[in-house]
Amino acid sequence: MTEAEIGKLKRIKVDLVAPPMVHKHDQVVDAAPRVVEFTMTIEEKKMVIDDKGTTIQSMTFNGSMPGPTLVVHEGDYLELTLINPSANAMPHNVDFHAATGALGGASLTNVNPGEQATLRFKADRSGTFVYHCAPTGMVPWHVVSGMNGTVMVLPRGGLKDPNGKSLRYDKVYTIGEFDLYIPKGADGKYKEYATLADSYEDTVAVMRTLVPSHVVFNGKVGALTGEGAMKANVGETVLFIHSQANRDTRPHLIGGHGDWVWETGKFDNAPEKNLETWFIRGGSAGAALYTFKQPGVYAYVNHNLIEAFELGAAGHVVVEGKWNDDLMKQVKAPGPIVK
Secondary structure, X not given: OOHHHHHOOEEEEOOOOOOOOOOOOOXXXXXXXXXXXXXXXXXXXXXXXXXXXXXXXXXXXXXXXXXXXXXXXXXXXXXXXXEEOOOOOOOEOOEEOOOOOHHHHHHHXXXXXXXXXXXXXXXXXXXXXXXXXXXXXXXXXXXXXXXXXXXXXXXXXXXXXXXXXXXXXXXXXXXXXXXXXXXXXXXXOEOOOOOHHHHHHHHHHHHOOOOOOEEEEOOOOOOOOHHHOEEEEOOOEEEEEEEEOOOOEOEEEOOOOEEEEEOOOOOOOOOEEEEOEOOEOOOEEEEEEEEOXXXXXXXXXXXXXXXXXXXOOEEEEEEEOOOOOOOOOOOOOOOOOOO
C-alpha cells in the first residue's frame, strides 16, 4: 500500500496490560486491514525475583517481565511508539521477529534516554513471535534482564484445526520464561547493585557460564502462583502463549494436555493434537489450546523438572467447577497393605 492508502485505513488504539493477561481483541475480523497503535515505555528498575529478596537490575518494556503481548491480525499494520524516558541510563530499541526488514525494526527504533520513536510494519504472516531489545554490543544483557515479549498475529478468520474447523478460546494467558544470571559474592550470597552500570560486569561474567541462577516465569519465582495464578473454569478453553527469548524450554500442564499445539507458534501450520509436553525453541514463542475438564490446581511447568522445582520455572492454573468421577476417581483411599 502507498502511504496515502495506509492513511485512509481504520486506526485502533490499544491499551496494553501486563502479562499474564492479554489486552482485549477480536479473534475474527473482517477483510479490511487496520493500523493498530501501541505505545510502550521502557522502564529500568530494580526488581525482586524470589522470596529470599534477591534482586535484579532489570530493563523492561512497560515495567513488566515479559513486556506486554501485542495482538494484531494478519494483514494489519502494527504501529509502535517506543518511549525511553530521560530518567533511564541506557539506549534501547526493539527487534520484532514478526517484522520484515531493518533488523526487525531495531535500527529504526534506537532511542537514547529522553527520546521516542515510532515504527510501523505490516504483519504479513500469522503466528506468535518474540520481540526483544537489541542494542549494539549489549543484546544478551538486555534480553535476559527483562527486555522481551510476544506479538500474536492471528489469522483474520481466527484459529483453525487441520480440517479448517474454527478453534476459539475463552481466555488467553502469556507466560514469558526467563533465564536469569544473578552474581554471588565471596560469601556465597547473591549480590545487590545500586545501578544497572554497577551490575554489568559481574552479570556478564555469570551469563558467560551459561548456567542460570534462576529460571522463572513472568519475572520472579512464584509470579504465577497464589494471587498471581492463572484462573479458569471447567469447560473453558484457554490459549497459553509461551515465549523464551534466549534458551530452549519444554512447557507441560500437569493434569492437562495441549489439545491443539502450535509448537513453533505459526498458525499457517497445522496444530498438533493431544501433546503432553511441547518444545519452544530459544528465540521463539509457541501456543497451546486446552479445554479444562476437571477443577483443581494445575501446575504449569518447564518439564526440565530441575529448572521447575529448584530454579523457579513453575506456575499454577486454578480451575473452578464440578469434579467428574468418570475421568478420575480414587477407588480406594490409602490404608494398610492387605495380605
